[in-house]
Amino acid sequence: MDFPIFHIDFIGNRLLIAVDAILHVLINHAFAVGALPVVALLEFFGMRSKDPRWDNLAYRLLKIIFILTTTVGALTGVGIWFSAALVNPAAIGSLIRVFFWGWFTEWIVFVCEVSLIMAYFLSWQTAKRSPESKLKHLRLGIFLAAFSWITMAIIVAILGFMMDPGSWLTERTLLSGVLNPMYFPQLALRTTLAMVMGGITMICLTYLYTRNDREFRTLVTSAISRWSGAWLVGLILASIWYYQVIPDHMLANIPVAFATQEYVRWNGRLKVLLIVGLIYVGRILWVSVKRPGQVHGAKYLLSAVLLFAMLGQFERVREFIRKPFIIGNYMYANGIRVEDYPLLQRDGILQHATYAGIREITADNQASAGREVFEQACTRCHTVNGVNSIRAQLKNMYGDKPWQSEAIAAYVENMHGARYFMPPFPGNKAELNALAVYLASLQKRAAAFNGVQINGIPKPDHISTSISYGNLPHLATPHGEHH
Numbered sequence: 001m002d003f004p005i006f007h008i009d010f011i012g013n014r015l016l017i018a019v020d021a022i023l024h025v026l027i028n029h030a031f032a033v034g035a036l037p038v039v040a041l042l043e044f045f046g047m048r049s050k051d052p053r054w055d056n057l058a059y060r061l062l063k064i065i066f067i068l069t070t071t072v073g074a075l076t077g078v079g080i081w082f083s084a085a086l087v088n089p090a091a092i093g094s095l096i097r098v099f100f101w102g103w104f105t106e107w108i109v110f111v112c113e114v115s116l117i118m119a120y121f122l123s124w125q126t127a128k129r130s131p132e133s134k135l136k137h138l139r140l141g142i143f144l145a146a147f148s149w150i151t152m153a154i155i156v157a158i159l160g161f162m163m164d165p166g167s168w169l170t171e172r173t174l175l176s177g178v179l180n181p182m183y184f185p186q187l188a189l190r191t192t193l194a195m196v197m198g199g200i201t202m203i204c205l206t207y208l209y210t211r212n213d214r215e216f217r218t219l220v221t222s223a224i225s226r227w228s229g230a231w232l233v234g235l236i237l238a239s240i241w242y243y244q245v246i247p248d249h250m251l252a253n254i255p256v257a258f259a260t261q262e263y264v265r266w267n268g269r270l271k272v273l274l275i276v277g278l279i280y281v282g283r284i285l286w287v288s289v290k291r292p293g294q295v296h297g298a299k300y301l302l303s304a305v306l307l308f309a310m311l312g313q314f315e316r317v318r319e320f321i322r323k324p325f326i327i328g329n330y331m332y333a334n335g336i337r338v339e340d341y342p343l344l345q346r347d348g349i350l351q352h353a354t355y356a357g358i359r360e361i362t363a364d365n366q367a368s369a370g371r372e373v374f375e376q377a378c379t380r381c382h383t384v385n386g387v388n389s390i391r392a393q394l395k396n397m398y399g400d401k402p403w404q405s406e407a408i409a410a411y412v413e414n415m416h417g418a419r420y421f422m423p424p425f426p427g428n429k430a431e432l433n434a435l436a437v438y439l440a441s442l443q444k445r446a447a448a449f450n451g452v453q454i455n456g457i458p459k460p461d462h463i464s465t466s467i468s469y470g471n472l473p474h475l476a477t478p479h480g481e482h483h
C-alpha cells in the first residue's frame with residue numbers, strides 16, 4: 001500500500017513473473033547447477049584417460065552452457081527481481097528486511113560465478129599446455145560448479161521462507177528465516193533434480209557432437225548415466241522428504257491448483273505422474289549403464305522433456321498452493337500484512353494506500369472508488385480482460401443475467417472462506433460496496449487499465465508513516481492521530 005500499483009492487463013502479474021521465472025529455473029537447473037559438474041567430470045575423464053575426445057566434448061558442451069547462462073539465464077534472473085519488485089514491492093521489501101545481507105551475498109557469489117565461467121571457458125585451450133595448468137583448470141571448473149550451487153542455495157532459503165517462515169514468525173531473526181522448515185528439503189530436491197536434469201541434458205547435447213563416433217558416444221552416455229542415476233536415487237528420497245514438510249493448508253490446495261488450471265482430469269494424479277516419470281527416467285539410466293549403447297537417442301530426449309515438464313509443473317503448483325499468502329502466514333498475495341487487516345477493515349484501505357486518489361466514498365464516486373479498491377485488493381492476481389480476468393470469473397458465476405452488486409458484495413465478503421486461495425477482503429464495508437458496484441459495471445463497460453496507477457498525490461504524512469517505519473500505524477493509535 002506504500003507503492004503505486006503496477007498492472008499489465010493482457011498478461012496479468014502472475015503470468016508475467018511465471019514466464020520469466022520458469023524459463024530461468026529451467027536454464028539454471030539444467031544448464032548451470034546440473035551441467036557444470038558434468039563438464040568438470042568429462043574434463044577429468046579426459047585427463048585420466050589421455051584421450052582428447054573427452055576434453056573436446058567437454059569444451060563444446062561448456063560453450064553452449066556459457067552462452068546460455070550468461071545471456072538468457074542471467075537476464076531472466078535479474079528479470080525476476082525487477083518484475084517481482086514492480087508487481088509486489090511490499091513483499092520484496094519485507095524479504096529485503098529479513099535477508100538484508102542475503103541480497104549482497106547473492107550478488108557477490110553471482111559475480112564470482114560469472115567471472116569463473118569466463119575464466120574456465122576462455123582459458124580452456126591455453127590450459128592444455130601442461131599437466132599442471134590442466135589440473136589448475138579443472139580446479140577452476142570445480143569451483144565454478146560449487147559457486148553455481150551456492151547461488152541456488154541462497155535463493156532457496158528465500159523461496160522456502162516465502163512458503164513457510166516457520167519460527168521466524170515469532171523469533172524474527174535472519175537465522176530463523178534462513179533455516180525455515182522447507183529449506184533443507186527444498187535444497188535437497190532442487191540439487192538432486194538439477195543433477196539428474198543436467199546429466200540427461202548433456203547426454204542429449206552429446207548426440208550433436210558424436211555423430212561420427214558411435215563408440216565414444218556410448219562411453220559418454222553410460223558414464224553420465226551412472227552419475228545421473230546415482231543422483232536419481234537421491235532425488236526420490238528428497239521428493240519424499242519435501243512432501244513431508246509441505247504445510248497441510250498447502251497440500252489441501254493441490255487439487256484446487258489442478259482444478260483451477262483446467263487439469264480437472266489430472267486432479268489428484270500429480271503424484272502418479274511424478275512417480276511414473278521418475279520410474280521411466282530411472283529405467284533409461286539403468287539400461288544405459290547396464291547395456292551401454294542399447295538406449296535409443298530419442299529416449300534420452302523424452303527423459304529430458306519429462307524432467308523439464310515436471311520441474312515446470314512443480315513450480316506452477318508450488319506457486320499456486322502457497323496462496324493466499326506471498327509470505328506464509330505473514331503477508332497475503334495482495335501485499336497486505338495479516339496483522340494490518342483489523343486496522344484496514346476498520347478505516348478502509350483507501351485511507352492508508354499512499355497513492356490512492358479517492359479517500360472518502362460518496363454516493364457519486366462509488367464506481368471509481370471501487371476501481372481503486374480493485375487495484376489494491378485484486379489486481380495482483382486478476383486482470384479486467386486478460387489472463388484470469390475478473391469479467392470471465394463473474395460471467396462464469398452470473399452468466400448473462402444482470403450482475404447484481406449486492407450479490408457480488410456478499411460473495412467478496414466471504415470469498416476467502418469459499419475459495420481459500422484468495423485473501424480475505426481487506427477493506428471496510430463502504431469499500432466492499434463500492435468494489436461490488438465497480439465489478440457489476442464491468443458487465444457493460446470494461447475499460448482495462450495498464451501501467452503504473454498513481455491516482456492521487458501522496459500525502460506527505462502517509463509517506464513518512466508507511467515508508468520509513470515500514471509499518472502501518474497500529475490499531476491502538478486513536479483514529480485521526482496520524483492524519
Ligand code: HEC
Pocket residue numbers: 259260261323324333334374377378379380381382388390393394396397411412415419421422423425
Ligand atoms: C491470491 C490471488 C488472488 C487474489 C488477491 C484475488 N483472487 Fe479472485 N481468484 C484467484 C484465483 C486463482 C481464482 C480462480 C481462477 C480459476 O478458477 O481459474 C479466483 C477466482 C475468483 C472468482 C471466481 C470464483 C468462483 O467461485 O468461481 C471471483 C469472483 C474472484 N476471484 C474475485 C476476486 C476479487 C473481487 C478479488 C479482490 C477483492 C480477488 N478475487 C482477489 C486468485 C485471487
